[in-house]
Amino acid sequence: MNAYDSVRPLRWVDSRLQLLDQRRLPLQAEYVDCYSALEVAESIKEMVVRGAPAIGIAAAYGVVLAAKDAYARAGQGWREAIADALRQLANARPTAVNLHWALARMERRMATLPIGDDPYLTLLDEARKIQEEDLAANLYMGEQGAALMHEQGAVLTHCNTGSLATAGYGTALGVIRSAYAQGKITEVFADETRPWLQGARLTAWELKQDGIPVKLIADAAAAFLMKQANVQWVVVGADRITANGDVANKIGTYGLALAARAHGVKFMVVAPSSTIDWEMATGADIPIESRMGDELLAVQGQRVAVEGVDAWNPVFDVTPAEYVDVLVTERGVVHRPSREHMAALR
Structure with missing residues (x-):
């Protein structure tokens, strides 16, 4: 763990999974104890836990609890008895391919x-x-991404x-951590990321913990911002990448890519290979995934839109x-x- 890496979102302690409750950050840093797959x-x-790789890791530990x-x-009949728990885990979030990747890997081990x-x-x-490999992959990707940044300047993340x-x-923040440690990044701009405010509540909190x-x-x-400031890169993650290189990520990412292209800002996606869905063409x-409109119509339970107004709330865009x-x-x-360039990763 280096000087810019002090946060961990999940841990296995005494036969239970502890998850840092990301709904309560940045005001409270509390762990939720999970004793069952449900x-x-x-x-x-x-x-409570979010982010494609973390969801996959949590699901893997969920299989442990289910077993x-x-x-x-x-x-000896545990294989039949575990089936319902595996379905519950698989249905928890439909878009993040890491969830299904982790479950498939655990099922192969079960076999x-x-x-x-x-x-x-x-x-x-x-x-x-799975957890250890993800951390090692992130450290490696951080160095690989930072090596692509040749000019000092600011970056934007979502x-x-x-x-x-x-x-x-x-x-993406791993790349930012590595590049900052190398003196390549002067400042990080973080989108607030409506409606859950992951940028405001989580990214800003996390970078503050590490002095970035x-x-x-x-x-x-x-x-x-891209027009006014010295932003060299937009650096984002991904929840699913298709065989041709299309990227599903948090809603708002597509707009950033369009703006980056219009302003000559480079656009980097950073994700483990488990995020690539080779069976999906485009x-x-x-x-x-769409979520309840209430997430847009209210903030922390306080209504901010007039009664009777509905909302469209897709969680991701492509x-x-x-x-x-x-x-x-x-x-x-x-x-x-592209399809041809992506094939080199298989």
Whole structure:
């Protein structure tokens, strides 16, 4: 852990998963204890934990908890007894492909176990490997992304892609951490990221913990910022990337890509290879999660819109590959993503 890396969003302690409750940040730093797969699934759904890699890691530990419970109840029949818990975990968030990737990996590990064996320790070891591998990948991607920044200046980021969204260090914020440590970044601008305010509540808090200068902006100010300020890069994460390089990420990312192209600002996507859905040809095929309109119509329970007004609240949008200058993964860097260029990562 270096000087700019002090936050961890989840930990395994005494046969339970502890999740830093990201709904309460930045005012309170509290952990939620999960003793069952259902509690993990609810925590994912209710955004106690968020960010594609962190969701996948949490789901992997959810499988551990499910297996422990299923073996205690059904003994050798634990495989059948675990099925409902796996469905609950899979349905917690539909867009983040890391969730399904992690569950598939845990199921492959389950398939190697001899009939009758207690699965708990084996699956716990696999979940820990997923967590450790994600952290190592983030550190590597941080260095790879920072190496692409040749001029000193400011960067703009969206939502939260840091330690809070991963095992630690972060994807896009990992690149920012590494570049800042190398003296390449003078300042970080963070979109507030409506309606959950992940930029205001999480990214600003996280960077403040590590002493990295951050300035918060309204989402609507991003294009004008690019015109006025010395912004060299927009650096974002991803919740799903298709085989042709289209990127699903937090709503507002597509607009940033358009503005970046209009103002000559480079656009970088940073995500682990587990985020790539090779079975999905283009972004048009990505299921986009929509959430309750109340998230837009109220702030912390206080109504801000007139009664009777409805809201459209998609959680993600899709940025076409043609607007992405570079994709950074732990398997390599792809310039100008396309179906052909993406194939090098397989």
